[in-house]
Amino acid sequence: MLGGTLDTLPLVVDLDGTLVRTDMLHETSLRVLRDTPWDLWRIPVWLPQGKAVVKQNLATRARFDPQHLPYHEPLLAWLREQKAAGRKLVLCTASDMAVAQSVAGHLGIFDEVMASDGSQNLGGKVKAASLVERYGDRGFDYVGNSTADIPVWRHSRRAIVVNAPAALAVKAGGLCEVEKVFPGLPMGLRVWGRVLRVHQWLKNLLLFMPLLAAHELGNSGAWMALVLAFVSFSLCASSVYIFNDLLDLESDRAHPRKKARPFAAGAVPVWKGLVLSVALLAASYGLATRVGGNFLPWLSFYFVLTCAYSWILKRLMLVDCLALAMLYTVRVVAGAAAAGLSLSFWLLAFSVFLFLSLSFVKRYAELEVQLHSGKRKAHGRGYYTTDAPLVQTLGITAGYGAVLVLALYLNSDAVLRLYGTPEIMWGAVPVLLFWVSWMWMQAHRGKMHDDPLVFAVKDKASLAAGVAFALVLALGSLGWNW
Template identity: 65%
Template sequence: MGALPLIIDLDGTLIHTDMLHESALRAVRDNPVEALRIPYLLTHGKAVLKRRLAQGGSFDATSLPYNTAFIEWLKQQRSAGRKLILCTASDRLIADAIADHLGVFDEVMASDGVVNLAGENKAAALVDRFGRAGYDYAGNSRADLPVWRHARRAVIVNAPANLARAAADCCEVERSFAAPDAGLNVWRRVLRVHQWLKNLLLFVPLFAAHQFADPEHWVPLMLAFVAFSLCASSVYIANDLLDLESDRQHPRKRNRPFASGAVPAWQGVLCVPLLLLASAGVAWHVGGNFFVWLAGYFALTCAYSWLLKRLMLVDCLALAVLYTLRIIAGAAALSMPLSFWLLAFSVFLFLSLAYVKRYAELQVQVLHGNKKAHGRGYYTSDAPLIQILGVCSGYAALVVLALYLNSEAVLMLYRSPEIVWGSVPVMLFWVSWMWMKAHRGHMHDDPLVFAVKDKASLLAGGCFAAVLAVGAVGWPW
């Protein structure tokens, strides 16, 4: 192997993300007013914008989604005596932090607030420094083609097949590293399709009022389900984009598509408005006050993503309201009055589940030796108190259920109201079971996702539905 230096690109090559996009997202999250200046700064050139964003906030170089296979190969090259130079269009403040963390580079070349070291600018800088065919270059995008034209050899990283062929036309290809798969399964995780199960709560008012046999009610509810699902997916994407650093410090959330770099952040930014427009279009055809409640849900989720999830206790109250809003929206889609009992029961039950979620997250942080949950307003020492609050909230929901079963509404809806009392011990078991599993560290980050996969929870749900059904139609003998 020749002694020519190997020049390595950063964004999309060394890491599975783009630092300009991440810096912009961090600005939107931490300083929205400053983020509004991005178009103005861009008129002065990308180098100016990158320097301003780099100065605007710190980032954790240790948690970035590094291309581990490529880095291992770089370490082998350095051990063999090859000089490695990080040459990136990202700002030097960012490049230096990453280089210091990895400790494999002999030198750093980067944008400096004046010159944007990308494309032709990068090629010119490398030719001035090393001459034509005086270096080898590792890159991943079409912006690297001018650099490869003047290189001796190309190392192709995370590039599509057509770009790999274009790079091979420029110079000899030394090595290729395949791009990670971003197929349908990855996009299913991006949209959080499994979370759409929560939107089945829209159907609760229909079943609670025993109106499920009326076919006219199903069309608006199905449209409402689609609208809520699209809206929820847009919010999940926005939340993931704004929570990249926290997710990367979580043992499971670090594998989410945006946190891991499996899907570029810019694609998520593009998806959010498209999903919202589609959601609004469907919601407009539902009728009633559904559109208003959907807009309220979206506004609260935005507030949760930007601020509320960082506020102790307020975050759990917000989650409980978000769950309950689905039930309210379902009633609005049918222009159906909402029962006070159903509303009260829902608020307390979902507050308990919100505490389960936070308690489970704190348990994970305890196991990893952390004293504080990153991006949240809790210390791990708060876990016992969160557990108490959650158990009390769950049992408060059961008290509401028991009082409801003694009301006149039950006499009107159920032929055998005494049978419906069987729902109380079923719910008592389930709430206690959920908290027992959380206490033992077996709870998923999302308790509803856990419930639909947990056999005991599914059995409890089946028993609950059976009790209500028998109470509604009466004993068959």
């Protein structure tokens, strides 16, 4: 609308990367990979028949909720203003017609839908020719985001450039008048740090637990192996986190906090995540071969288990928490393998109970968030929000089980052998009791982060408990004359 008069020319809007901050071909491929991965082997059969056939087959096999797609909200708000002013809106996309109609039906602002139909892939020059045939040369304005839209802008009256670099707006301006520019989301170091989840690397410090528990702090060879193992495990973990985020896009978008994650929000393209995930995994395995010992098999076990968690286990009630506890515990076992140390029964039992409690904390916190959002069932999980009290009970019981294992360990022969003043070690029991109780109290009050270990390293009470625990261990090790 210019000069307060109704603009009679239709406004044609692209879908992928424009109206939504993602590519629906990538999205449908991921959903097929997650739900029916065996169908991906049919792509080489479909591809000779044309890209439109591939899109149609993937669209018929992939279920998605258009409500949770990462829409470009400023653009969407402007389109609604245009619609309210009486302008004709057309959704024109290279995505399959089933996908386009689903999005158009949800938004309710489009008068027409043009899309790939299984025989013709409506992109680039084909899209431009179809629009010229329907509306005439310079008979429409076009909203696009990529170089594939240049043939369309060549025949448009005006261009609206979305989610694109400044150079593309300049190119579009050389073909037609640029009416508006809608910037994309930033992709700085902070965003990539969130993609890699660098803060989650703190969990991999668990690799050093066997070294500390065995009182082998002076073993320089073990330290070198563990540092290399830490980097390898961190790269592998980041690879898995990325892959998990890609498979869990819909659930993350339905979550009040997780919807801001880079892939869920559309800040980082899906294809970049896939490439980065493979590259990180390759680098991780390259480093793992230099660690030696049995580290590589345990790293492989972690990778297989976490993939199983991403695909299946996280949707199974209780099994998901057991799997999470195992993923924590495997880090401890892998650390012992990297350092060439035998794993203590006490350390293993303590780890299983403690990490099971933390896994239940994580799930309980998620259920509480969903409950307060008015949800009856946790999206993509096997729990109802009414299960929260029982999950809380199971988690507290597991946490106190870890305290019991610690108390029994303090009465064992190993403590007499490793600690100069074993009596002081009993001070670790009330410290751990406080911390487990404190974590669950914070979860009950709705203050828990999605990851309890991340919460703990930022929480003053948890840090104080950690210092007190370390001090007790140090005094018990060095000995203290009463």
